[in-house]
Amino acid sequence: MKAWTILAAAATLTLFGTSTGLAARTDLVLGMQLEPPHLDPTAGAAAAIDEVLYANVFEGLTRIGPSGEVLPALADSWAISDDGRTYTFKLRSTVKFHDGTDFDAEDVKFSLDRARAADSTNAQKALFAAIDTVEVVDPVTVKVTLKQPQGSFLYNLGWGDAVVVAPESAPTNKEKPVGTGPFKFDNWAKGSAITIVRNPDYWGEPVALDRAEFRIVPDAASQVPALLSGDIQAIPNASIGDALPQMQSDPRFKVVLGSTEGETILSTNNKKPPFDKLEVRQAIAHAIDRKAIIDGASSGIGTPIGSHFSPANKAYVDLTGTYPHDLAKAKELLKQAGLENGFSATLKLPPVPYARDGGQIIASQLRDVGIDLQIIPVEWADWLKQVFTDKDYDLSIVSHTEPNDIDIYSRKDYYFNYDNPAFDKVIEELNLTSDEAKRTELYKQAQKILADDAVNGFLFELPKIGIWDAKLEGLWENSPIQANDLTKVKWLD
Template sequence: MNKPFIRQRRLISSLTLTLLVVVLVVAGCSNNGQSSNSTNAANTGNEQQQSTSAGDAAKEQALKVAISADAGLDQLDAGTYKGSMTVHAMIYDGLVEYGEKGEIKPALAESWEISEDGKVYTFHLRQGVKFSDGTPFNAEAVKFSFERWIKDPANTLNVATSLEALEVVDEHTVTMNFSKSYYPFLTELSFARPVRIISPSAVEPAGDVNGQFVSPIGTGAWMAESYKAEQEAVLVANPYYWGEKPKLTKIVLKVIPDPQSRVMALQSGDIDIAGGQLGKIPVESIPVIEGDASLSLERTPGTNSHFMIFNYDTPALQELNVRKAINLAINKASIVNDLMNGIGSEATGLFPMTVPYVTESNQTWYGFEPEEAKRLLAEAGYGEADGEGVVSKSGEPLELNLVLQQAEFPEWKPFAELIQSELQEIGIRVNLQVLEPNAYYDALWKTREYDLILYRTYDDAYNPHSFLLSLFHATGETPAVVWSDAKLEALIDQAVGTTNLEERQTAYDSIFAQMYEQAMFAAIYFPDDVLVRSQRVAGYKAGYTTFTPIFWNQLNVGEQ
C-alpha cells in the first residue's frame, strides 16, 4: 500500500480487524458440541462466502480509462499544479463549478453575493459536507486551503494577486476582499487547480498551512485507492460525497503513452474510454473506430481554436490588405474535410460558439475568395508575379516564413503545407520552419523570429478573458504577443472590469469586430473534442471543460 493513502484507510483496516475477531469468536461458539456437523458447516460457510464474493463482484462497476501520462497521485496536492488536472477535478471540489458556455454554478458554495463595486465576494457554504476521510468541510477548511497556495509568487491568477483578505465569518460563510473589480474571479475559482479545497488532515502536521502533503483528501465524488507510478491509478467512489452518487464503484486510469496503442487497447477491450486531453485519438484512426461495432465515437464541439499569428513587426504584414488577402486565400473547408476527416469545423473567428460572449452576431470572418485576395494584393501595390509566381513591391518579393511545431500538434504540418500551397496560388511564397517545442515557444514568446506562426487558443474556463489578456494585451512594458492595438486593449480592460453583463457583452462585441476589421490574425480551424467509448459503457454525457471531459458520476458499465 502506498504511503499517501495510509491515513485514509486506517479506519477501514481497524474495522476489518474488529469484524475478523467477531467472526472468529462466533465461529468458535458455533462449533461447540457440533463436531459431527463440522464438515457440513464448513461446506455451507464456503458456499455462503463464495456466494457473497460473487455478489460483490456482480455489484462492482469498474471502468478502465486510458491516460497518456502518469496521474501523479502521490503529488496531487490541491494547492499545486502537479499531477493530472482531470484527477484534481475528480477528487477535489471548488467553491463554484464551470457550466455550459461559462455559466458559473454552485458547488461547495451554495450561493454568493458580490458587492456593488465588484470587490467583495461573500460565499455561503454547503452544510453537512465531509471530506473523503470523514472529517468535516467548513469555512476553516476553505481558509486553510487558500492560505496554502495563495501567497506563492508563482501564482499569477487574478484571484491570487488581487486577494487582500479572506475572512471566516462563521462556520459556513467566508468573504473574499479584492483590490479590483474583475468579473472572471468566479471563473478562476472554478479551475481544476490550485483553487480547490483540500482537507486540513491531508498534510502533516494536520492543519498546518506549511505542512507536508501526505494524501489527496477532498470532498469530490472520487478518492484514491491505489497507485503505481507510470502504470495506473485507481479511484473509488467517495462514500461521503454530497452530490449525485457515482454509479461506478471504481475507475482505473491506465497509462498508455502511444496514441496507436490506445486505439488497439480500445479494440481489444483492455480499456473502455480514451480520447480528449486524457489521451488523444489520432485523426487517421477515426475511420477504423467508426467501422468497429464494439466502439462508439463521441464528438463534442471544443472550446479552443487553431489560428495563424501575424508578426506586426514584419513590414508586409503591417498592410491591412495583405492580412486580408492571406485570410481570403485559405480554404478552411479543405482543412476540415480533407485533412481532419470531417472532425471539427471552419474557424469563423478567434473563438468557437462554445465560448462565453461569442454569439452568432459577433461571429464574422473571411471566407475563401482567392480572386479577391489577388485583387487586394494588387491594390496594396504588389505587381506582376515573377517566373516563380511570386508578387513583389518595390523590387521586394512577398516572401514569408511560417513557423510551427509537430510534437504537440502533428496536424499543423499538413495545415502548413496546405496554407503554403494556397498562398503560392495568390503570389506569396511561404517557407516552412518546423521547430522543436522549446525553440517554437522561444520564437513565440521571446525572440519573435517568425513572420507567421501557428498557435491555438486556451480551453474552456480560460476563454475569452484570459487568452485575450495573455496574447492581445500588453503586460507591463512588454507589448502584446499577437497584435498590438491600443483600442483593442482598452476594450479588453472594459470587458473584464465591468460588473454589468450588458456592458460586458457590448465590449466583447466590439473586441471581435475590431479583430475582424483589422484582420489581426488568420482564423484556421475549430477542433471537436473526440472521445471513444466501448459500447458496454452507458450514461455517457460530455462535460463542459477539458478537465471534466465526462460526467463521470453518470456512467455505468455492462456487458456488450
C-alpha cells in the first residue's frame, strides 16, 4: 500500500487528462480481470466476451440500455400481433458489417436459426426456444413467429448471445470478430490485451473514441499501480481490496459503487452425493456466514441474497432469513443426512478474487461443521470446461452476471444438475405471461422454491466498483447486462 501511495504522490501533477488548451484525447485503456476465452458472444458463456464486444463490435435487433431498458438497435422498430406470437421487425437499411458486406434480413434469419439449431453452441440457447419460424419478408423486414407468447422476448433479443452475425464471417468470429457496431476489432495479444478501433462507416452516431484497449489486469496487486501510474485510465469492474479508500480520496479518480446482475453463489452439483440430499444443502446454507464472506471477499461491499435474483429488481424477495447462520442447526441436519462425522469434498475456484478469497472463507466456515473442502484453483478456461460444461465438480464459486437469469434452473443440462417440476412449471407460466403484476408474482414464487431447496449457497450480489479518470464520462455506473459499452464514452476537455 505504501508503494501505491508513493506512486500516487509522484504522479499527481502529470497524469490523467490533457493540459489546458489541448484537444481532448481519443484513446482509452480499460482494465479487465479476466481474459475472454474467445471473441464470439454467440458461442460462449464467459462474461468477459460481452464485456469487450457487446454494443461495441456486435449488435442485435434490440439492445439493453444502462438502466436495463430495451432499446432499438439493428431493428429500427417492431410490431407485435394481437395474440403476442408474431413480431415484425423493420431493420435499418444502411448497415454494413465491418468486412464491407451488407446487413439485411437474411443475416437476421441466419443468426436466429443458427442460435436455436439442434447443433447450436450458443450458451443461452434457451433464449430462442420459443421461436417457431423466422421469415424474411423483404431485405429490411423480418417476421418472427413464436410457439407461444413470451413476455421477455424483446429483452432476450438484447442479450449478447443474440447479436447478429453474418454467414460469411461467423465461422471465424472467435478469433476475428466481424460485427456491425461502432468499433471494429483490431488486435488480440493473447494474455495481454484486446484492441478495438472506431468504425468510420458506422450506420449510427459516431463514437468519440478512436481506439480502446482492454488490458488484462487480474488483481489489486496489478490494478492499483496501473491506475496510479496512468497505464490504464479505467477499471469498470475493479477488485482492489483495501485500497478502495485510497482511490476514493484521490481527486484524480471517480469511484462509483454501482449494482450488477451478478448473483454470486456457491455452485453445487445437486446430483452428486452427498449434495443430492436436501439436508446436506440446508446444512451448508446454515453454515455460511454471508457477512464474513462479503467483508473478506468483496471489500465489505455487496448485498446478501437468499435466492438467485438481483435486489435491484422490483420482484426481488429478501430470503436471506430462510437459512440463518446457525452452526448447531447445520450439524443437526448433517446428522439427519447420516453424515454426523462430516464428509470431504472439492471446491474448484476460478481466478477472480471474490472466488479465490471467498473460497478460503467458506472452506473455513464449513470446516466448523465437519465438512472438509479441498480447494482446487483452476484457470478460467478450465473452469468453463470442467465445471460449466463437463459438470466435473462438487462445489465452486462464481458470479452469474447474465441479466434476469433465474430460468437457468429449469434447464435440464445446466451444470447445477437441479430438477424440480414445480419450479419448471412456474418458469413455463412466466414465459407465457406478459402481465407485469403476474410476472412479479411468478418471480417471487420461483425465488422461494430455489431458496427452500437450497439449490446453491446464495451469497451476495456482486457489486460494481468502477474506478476511472475523473475527466472521463459515459461509462456505465451499473451493469444491467455484462457489458463495457463505450458508445457514449469521451474525454472532457
